[in-house]
Amino acid sequence: MLWGVSGPLFLLDYVAAVAGALAVALSIRSLTGWRTRGEPLTTVELAYLTDRAGLACQVGMGALRRAGAVRRGELSTLSVEGPPPAGSAPLVRALHAALRRPQTWAAVLADPAVGRALRRLVGRLVRDGWLLTPAQRRRIAIGTLPLFAVAAVGVTRLVDSAVEGRNAGGPASVAGLLLCCLATALTGWWLCEVPETGAAARRLLRRQRRVHAELNPERRPAWSERGTDELLTGMALFGPRPLLAVDPRFAELVGVDAELTRPAAPAPARRR
Structure with a gap:
């Protein structure tokens, strides 16, 4: 007893x-989700692991903007100005196609082709083990x-x-x-709050953030001295704040909230 x-x-x-x-x-x-297979992740896919579809689309738009393929229009619209970069990810090409007519950011996200590209991206991440399947998520929940x-x-x-x-x-x-x-x-x-990402994805993100620690916006890097690859990597790993630093008006058009991404104020120095 x-x-x-x-x-x-x-x-x-x-x-x-x-x-x-x-x-x-x-x-x-x-x-759960310890092993992965398939090709290395693209920057857009890395962004999806960090903060899902919104950040992945913002990274895609950042790539188009840095390549001079999109421009700001009137009434908070965006439109294409040139071809997408060579070898662009499918989601980037879908975003470019959605902007063949001037569109707002909300209309771009609602575009059927963008939705299909996102579903294919998620399918690939699930198939290769970066995102958990429903069965794997149930297994984690049952473990509690x-x-x-x-x-x-x-x-x-x-x-x-x-x-x-x-x-x-x-x-x-x-x-x-x-x-x-x-x-x-x-x-x-x-x-009980089960993550969507597998153990391998979480491990990869931690490792990449250590490797690219100098791109952390909290360290206030000089983005004007950084190349496009570094800018997109910084966005994919740490959020959209780098785009806000280099092109604030464009960043606001693609849904980057200046208040939510504002860096924390440094603590005041103690007087001795």
């Missing part, structure tokens, strides 16, 4: 059970069930002790078990 042990001993057993359940959940999360089971055991002991008058331990043991149950349930709830 679970309640035949003292409060401190039960609490130690409970913590050990939580550690085991947490190890199971984290192992499943870290191993042991945490909720352990939390339920702890809550059951507390409730049973209160209702039946059994001794669950001293006040310290009861308070500790209550806090552990709450922490276990909150951890399980947090881990």
Whole structure:
């Protein structure tokens, strides 16, 4: 019977059970989507892994803008001014085709050809293991069930002790078990939020951000001295702020919010 042990001993057993359940959940999360195959990722695909379709399209538009293939029009519209760069990704070509007539950014995103290019991009990322399949996401979610089971055991002991008058331990043991149950349930709830990207994708993004740390907007790089490849890589890894730095009016036309991407103000220096 679970309640035949003292409060401190039960609490130690409970913590050990939580550690085991947490190890199971984290192992499943870290191993799902570990392997990938196929060709190396393009900058647009890397942007999709970072912040999904919106950032992928903004990186594509950044590539067209830097190649002189698009221009700003009247009434917040965009239109083509030249051919797309040679060897452009399918999404970039779809964006270029959507702008053969002047369009707003919202109309470009709603264009059927752009939608098809995005679906093909996602299909390739799923097929090659960068994005998780529904079955893999369910597996990660199911991996959190042991945490909720352990939390339920702890809550059951507390409730049973209160209702039946059994001794669950001293006040310290009861308070500790209550806090552990709450922490276990909150951890399980947090881990229930399953990422769309696999372990390999998350590992790749971390590695690329370390390799290209000098492109992090928080370091305020001089974008005027950087080439197109560095600009697009910085956008793909860290968000659209680089485009806002080099071409703010165009960036706003393609949905870059200047307030949301504003860098954090540096902390004031302490007086000595």
